[in-house]
Amino acid sequence: MKNYQKISSRIMIAVFVLFIFGFAIAGLISPDREFSEMENRNLAQFPKFSFKALKSGDYTAGIESYMSDQVFLKDKLVALKTDCERAVLKSSQNGVYLCSDGYYLQQYIENKAQIDKNIGFINDFAESLNDVECDFILAPNAVSVLSNKLPKFAVNDNQLDSIKHIKSTLSSKVELFSAYDTLKAKADKNEQVYYKTDHHWNDNGAKSTFEAYLSSKGETPAELDFDKTIRRDDFYGTLYSKAPSAFTKPDTMILPDHKDKTHYVEYVNEKKTKGSIIDKSFIDKKDKYAAFLGGNFARVNIKSANSAEDKKVLILKDSYANCMIPYLADQYSDLTIIDMRYYHFEEQTVSELVKNEGIDRVIMIYNMDFINSDDNFLWLE
C-alpha cells in the first residue's frame, strides 16, 4: 500500500473517532437542559428505569427522546439544517416562508369550517349583549399585508377573502374594524408593522391600528403618558425558532414603558397585582414578546388613573392584543381582559360578566390566523 493511503486511512479514522466520541463525550459532560428557550418547550430528561417501562418500550423510547433533545450543540445544528435547506433554494420550512428583507411569513390556508364556527359563537355572544356596544378589531397577518415579500409561487389563501367572508356572516350587532388598510398603508410607506421573525405585529402595527380604530369611532387618542420606550435589538421571534439560521438578523422590539404605578394590573386567577403592564423580566429572555402583560392569562383587570375616557371596556383577545394593551389602558379607565384559551369553567360566563360588571363596551381583538384555527370560542357561551 502506498504511503498516502496509509495516512489517508488514519485521517479518516481520526475524523470518525472524533465525530462519534466527540459528540458522545460532550453529551455526557455538558449539563442537561431543562428547558429550551429556542423551542419554547421542556426538553426530555433521562428516563427512570423500571421493568414495566422496559417491557412496554417506553424506556428505550425515552432514551431516544433524551438523546435527541439533549444532543450537544442542538440549536446550532438546527440552524445548520435550515441553512442547508436554504442552500438548495428551499424557501419554505415548517410552514414558514423565508422572504425578502429577512421576513419570516407564516403560511395561511383558510379553514372555512373553523371560521364559520367561531363567527357563529361570536354572533351568539353578541346577541346576548343586548345594548352593549361590541366591536371587533380584526388583524390580518403579515403574510397578507406583506404578500409582496413572499417567494414566487408561494401557496397561500387570500386573507382578504376570509375577512370579506367574516364581514358577510357577522351579526349586525358586531362592528367590524379590519386593520388591513391601515397596516397596508404603513407598510407601503416602508414602515415596519410586523416583526420580521415573529408571528405578531409590532408596537407600531398595534398602535396605528388602535389610532385608526379610535378615529373610526370618533374618539380622540389619549396623550400618551410614557416615561420612555424600551428598545431591544436582539429579538428572535417564534417563527425564527421554526427555521433558525445563522444568517438571520435579529429584530428590533420597542416597548412603551409607563412610569411605575400609572396602572394597577390585577391577575385575577393568579391573585397577583402589579404596577406595570410591561413585565421587564422577559426582556432579557428569548420570549421577549411575553413582556407585554407578562404573557397570556385567563383574566386581567387594569385600572388607570390618567386615562382619556372614563369607560369600562371588556377586551376579548388573543396574543396580538397584548402589545396594544398599553394604548388601551391609556385610553380607557377600566379594562377587563379575557383570553378565551384560558377562561374555562369560570364563575361567570363572559355574557354574565358583561351584565354583572356593568361593561360599557366589548372590544374583540383577534388576528386572522387565530380565527382560522382556534377552537376556544365555544367558551363564550
Next chain:
Amino acid sequence: MLFSSITFLFAFLALVLLLYFIVPRKMKNFVLLIFSLVFYAWGEAVYIVLMLAAIVVAYITGIFADKNRSSNRIAFVSVLAAVVWNIGLLLFFKYTDFFITNTNSLFGLNIKLLGLALPIGISFYSFQALSYVIDVYRGEVKSQRNFITLATYISLFPQLIAGPIVRYQTIEKQLISRQETADKFAKGVKRFAVGLGKKVLLANNIGFLFSEISGTPQSELSLTASWLGILAYTFQIYFDFSGYSDMAIGLGKMFGFDFLENFNYPYISKSITDFWRRWHISLSSWFRDYVYIPLGGNRKGLPRQCLNIMIVWFLTGFWHGANWNFMIWGLYFGVILLIEKIFLGKLLDKIPTIFKHIYALILIVVGWGIFAYEDTGALINNLKNMFYINKLPMINDKTVFWLTQYAVTFVILIIASTPLGKKVGEKLEKKIPTVYSCVITPVITLALLVVSTAYLASNSFNPFLYFRF
C-alpha cells in the same frame, strides 16, 4: 433502533466500537452478539425471544442437516423443520392479518385480527437463517458447531433490520477469523457516511415531498404533480434502502467483514432484466438460488421457465409486504421480465441506448406507482391521475411551487443516482492522489456526518421505509 438516529450514533455505536476494539480476539464475536441482541430488543423487547429461537433452531437443524454426519433422512427432516419454522413464523407474523381480512371480506365473516406488531427484520434474518441450513444440507458449507459464532451471524446488527441478506457461505471464514485493518475501517467510515447522507439528507427530504403530494386532496392535484409525487417516491425508496445497505456494508467493514453489494446504480438500467440485476441484489439472488433453481430454473423447457419466473416474482412481491399491491408489483415485473426474455430483449438490443434507459425508467417509475400505495383504491386513483384518465389539469400553482422548492434537490438526486460521483472520485484519485485521499475525502465524509446529524437533531421527518418488510 435506527442507524439514522442520535442514539445509535453517539451511544450505541460509540460503545460497541469501544468495547469491540479493547476486548481480546476471542471475545470479539461475543461483544458483537450482545450488542446485536440489545439492538434487536431496543424497539420491541419481547421479540428477542423470536430472535433467540431463530438462532437455536438454526443451530440444531444446521448440525442435523449436515449429511456427512447423519443419515439423509435426518438431514432432510432437519432442513424441512428449518423451512417450516422460519417460513411459518414469517407467515404468522407478517401475513395472518392479511389472510384474515381477505377471508372476512370474501365470506362475509368477522374473524378478529391479531393486530401483532411485525418483529423488526424478521423478513431478513429468517431468510439468512434459512440460507445457512439449506447450504449445509446441500453440502456447500459445514455446519457451525460454535453457538456464539452462529448466533453472531444470524443477529449481526449491521444488516439485521434492512439487509443486505448476507449468506452464511459468503462470510463463513470471516466469522471465525477476520482482520480489522485501518484501511478497511477507513473504507467503512466513508461508506457509512455516504449511506447516512443518502438516508437522512436525500431520502427523508424527498420523502417529504411524496407524502405532501400523496396527502393533497384530489381537487388540488395536477398531472405534473402526480408524476412528481411518484418520482419523489422513486428517489426516496432508492436512497432510503441503498443508504441503509451502504451503512450496513460500512459498519461491517469497521468490524472486519466484507458483505456483498446490494445495489449497483439501478436507475441507469437499460432494461428491466438489467434493473433486477442491480436492485436489492441479495434478495433476487436468494430467490434465484433457493426458489428458481430448485424449481428447475431454465432447465425444463420454456413453459416451465415462464412459470418459474412468475412464481419467483410473485413471491418477491409478496415478501415486500402483506398487501395486494406488493403482489401486483411483483407480478408486473414478472410479466415484463417474461416479455423481455421472449422477444423484447432482442428488440431492445437494436435501439439506441438512450431509448433503452427511457424504456426501463418509465417501467420502473410506474412500478413504484404500484408499490407506493397499499390501499388499492388510492393505488388505482393514482394510476388514473398519472395516465390522464382522471383528466387532471396539466399543472397548477401548487405544483409550480413544489417544482421550484425541489428543483435543486431533484438535480442532486439525479446526479447521485448515477456513477458520476464515483467516476469523478476515481479520476481525482489518479490525478491528485494525496490531496484527494488525505483532504477531499475526509472533508466530505466529515461534512456528510455533521450535516446528517444536524438534520437528525432537527427532529425532522425521519420515517423509515424498509421497516415493514
